[in-house]
Amino acid sequence: MDFGDILHTIFNFEDYGELLALVQNSIWAGAVLGLLGGLVGTFVMKRDLAFAVHGISELSFAGAAFALLVGADIIFGSLAGSVAAALLLGLMGVRARDKNSIIGVIMPFGLGLGILFLALYQGRAANKFGLLTGQIVSVDTVQLQMLAGTAVVVMIALAILWRPLNFASVDPEMAEARGVPVRGLAIAFMVLLGISVALSIQIVGALLVLALLITPAAAALRVTTSPRLVVLLSVLFATASTVGGILLALGSRIPISPYVTTLSFLIYVVCRIIGNVRTKRGINGRTGIPLQAAGRPAEDRAVAG
Amino acid sequence: MTPVVSLRGAGLQFGQRALWKDLDVDLRAGEFLAVLGPNGSGKSSFLKVLLGLQRLHSGTATVGGRPVERGSRKIGYIPQQKSFAADTPLRARDLVALGVDGHRWGLRLNSRIVNERVDGLLDLVGARDYAKVPVGQLSGGEQQRLRVAQALATEPELLLCDEPLLSLDLNHQQAVSALINRQCRERNSAVVFVTHEINPVIEYVDRVLYLAGGRFRVGTPEEVMTTEVLSDLYNSHVEVIRANGRIVVVGLPDATTHYHDDAHSGVEEGH
Numbered sequence: 335m336d337f338g339d340i341l342h343t344i345f346n347f348e349d350y351g352e353l354l355a356l357v358q359n360s361i362w363a364g365a366v367l368g369l370l371g372g373l374v375g376t377f378v379m380k381r382d383l384a385f386a387v388h389g390i391s392e393l394s395f396a397g398a399a400f401a402l403l404v405g406a407d408i409i410f411g412s413l414a415g416s417v418a419a420a421l422l423l424g425l426m427g428v429r430a431r432d433k434n435s436i437i438g439v440i441m442p443f444g445l446g447l448g449i450l451f452l453a454l455y456q457g458r459a460a461n462k463f464g465l466l467t468g469q470i471v472s473v474d475t476v477q478l479q480m481l482a483g484t485a486v487v488v489m490i491a492l493a494i495l496w497r498p499l500n501f502a503s504v505d506p507e508m509a510e511a512r513g514v515p516v517r518g519l520a521i522a523f524m525v526l527l528g529i530s531v532a533l534s535i536q537i538v539g540a541l542l543v544l545a546l547l548i549t550p551a552a553a554a555l556r557v558t559t560s561p562r563l564v565v566l567l568s569v570l571f572a573t574a575s576t577v578g579g580i581l582l583a584l585g586s587r588i589p590i591s592p593y594v595t596t597l598s599f600l601i602y603v604v605c606r607i608i609g610n611v612r613t614k615r616g617i618n619g620r621t622g623i624p625l626q627a628a629g630r631p632a633e634d635r636a637v638a639g
Numbered sequence: 640m641t642p643v644v645s646l647r648g649a650g651l652q653f654g655q656r657a658l659w660k661d662l663d664v665d666l667r668a669g670e671f672l673a674v675l676g677p678n679g680s681g682k683s684s685f686l687k688v689l690l691g692l693q694r695l696h697s698g699t700a701t702v703g704g705r706p707v708e709r710g711s712r713k714i715g716y717i718p719q720q721k722s723f724a725a726d727t728p729l730r731a732r733d734l735v736a737l738g739v740d741g742h743r744w745g746l747r748l749n750s751r752i753v754n755e756r757v758d759g760l761l762d763l764v765g766a767r768d769y770a771k772v773p774v775g776q777l778s779g780g781e782q783q784r785l786r787v788a789q790a791l792a793t794e795p796e797l798l799l800c801d802e803p804l805l806s807l808d809l810n811h812q813q814a815v816s817a818l819i820n821r822q823c824r825e826r827n828s829a830v831v832f833v834t835h836e837i838n839p840v841i842e843y844v845d846r847v848l849y850l851a852g853g854r855f856r857v858g859t860p861e862e863v864m865t866t867e868v869l870s871d872l873y874n875s876h877v878e879v880i881r882a883n884g885r886i887v888v889v890g891l892p893d894a895t896t897h898y899h900d901d902a903h904s905g906v907e908e909g910h
């Protein structure tokens with residue numbers, strides 16, 4: 335296979351119009367997951383849960399593999415696995431260091447279990463591979479409806495929790511003093527995260543959920559700290575990655591995930607460069623008098639008042 | 640008039656160790672109470688009790704005439720300083736906004752009202768110039784002003800401040816304590832001000848609660864900050880010197896190294 339063949343395998347746009355009509359469901363699914371991933375991702379970043387997402391996804395994979403093995407519904411299996419993992423982490427408490435080591439312990443265990451179940455499974459190999467690397471192209475209408483329905487429920491819950499969850503994420507001590515149920519919110523968010531991970535796995539696979547739940551939000555945070563813009567950009571980046579990835583992957587035999595992860599990676603790199611340039615130029619939103627002189631007049635105002 | 644804060648026979652202990660007990664204190668509106676004492680004497684815990692985050696071991700505590708409750712809107716709280724990581728996704732004005740509506744369920748639908756309120760609070764503490772700067776990129780003094788603004792968001796009857804001057808330079812110490820005093824005098828809020836250095840607030844303090852060695856003393860600074868009282872509290876000879884309206888405590892026991900250092904720097908400033 336020469337380079338041209340490889341390129342042709344990766345990008346193949348023959349009969350594009352007809353293919354497009356066939357994968358409409360998949361595109362919608364990608365858009366729904368982008369929206370969900372972008373929203374949930376901002377809180378994952380604020381709560382420093384990137385590693386937890388990875389841990390949850392491995393257990394979700396184990397759940398899905400088990401479902402495949404015993405002939406149960408795969409989505410249900412992956413939901414069960416990830417919600418169990420998320421609850422475990424949520425109940426285990428708040429200490430980050432402890433949490434990270436527990437995730438580090440759970441992760442290979444879940445992955446190992448998953449591989450065991452897959453090895454025992456006698457069915458189609460494509461099913462096995464799909465769990466790890468995603469298989470969006472085969473979304474049917476029923477699946478899409480179920481996906482969208484679940485995503486809407488998660489988003490409504492997120493909207494209800496939004497302000498106190500944000501408070502508890504960025505300023506926990508103060509939130510607690512203000513009567514915000516910090517601990518309850520932590521657990522509630524882990525459940526929402528677990529569901530989101532399970533849904534995302536259907537598309538990008540267990541190995542690559544980070545590209546949906548972390549990278550877009552991380553990229554957005556590189557270029558802005560305005561809460562609204564962070565959410566907006568994060569959703570935009572995630573949706574662009576999933577939908578863009580599907581459109582690029584259309585004609586080829588390659589799974590969808592490399593396209594999605596590459597797009598989201600490129601977006602991140604660009605955002606990172608923009609962020610670095612801004613930092614170097616000292617652009618941080620400060621107005622009025624330059625930094626050196628800023629202290630004095632403000633001081634006088636405050637004391638005189 | 641009912642006192643803003645009232646403790647009766649209040650005691651707190653962790654395991655076998657009593658931090659303080661049989662504490663009776665009333666705090667009226669507009670009164671400024673400084674809470675002093677060595678590290679680990681239970682100053683922060685005292686505030687936690689009033690916030691409803693820490694249950695008393697014995698006795699009762701009321702705020703605004705009612706038993707303490709978590710999340711009371713009557714209380715503004717400035718937590719012990721812990722600076723934000725440089726990449727915290729929060730701008731100065733967002734931090735203040737948390738104090739306005741951060742505890743409410745749902746999404747913010749009335750942005751305009753909240754924004755106006757936040758602008759007012761930022762003006763109050765002179766933080767308008769850095770309203771849009773990420774908090775992690777602000778100096779300790781700037782962050783502390785924002786904490787004051789955040790705490791004042793509910794127009795509290797009671798302001799609880801946990802070492803708000805810690806690690807601030809002299810300018811910011813004066814500015815922050817002046818802001819808190821202004822809330823006390825102009826808005827008639829009661830203030831509980833935990834500090835290990837009384838001098839920056841000496842002109843504002845109405846009464847002192849001194850915690851040490853499982854015991855306490857309450858009174859005016861003149862009554863409490865004396866050689867006899869502190870020597871008795873510490874169970875060893877402590878010398879209190881007054882010079883130019885400042886109070887310098889010399890010879891504190893070793894267990895309180897932090898305070899000790901501060902007392903020395905106080906002596907040097909006094910020369």
Ligand SMILES: Nc1ncnc2c1ncn2[C@@H]1O[C@H](COP(=O)(O)OP(=O)(O)O)[C@@H](O)[C@H]1O
Nearest residue numbers: 653654658676677678679680681682683684685
């Ligand atoms: N929840 C708790 N459980 C056990 N011990 C505690 C708890 N909270 C505080 N302490 C202990 O009580 C003592 C007083 O703490 P603190 O109120 O923070 O003191 P301060 O603010 O005066 O330095 C410390 O020795 C601390 O270890």
Ligand SMILES: [Mg+2]
Nearest residue numbers: 682683684719
């Ligand atoms: Mg303390």
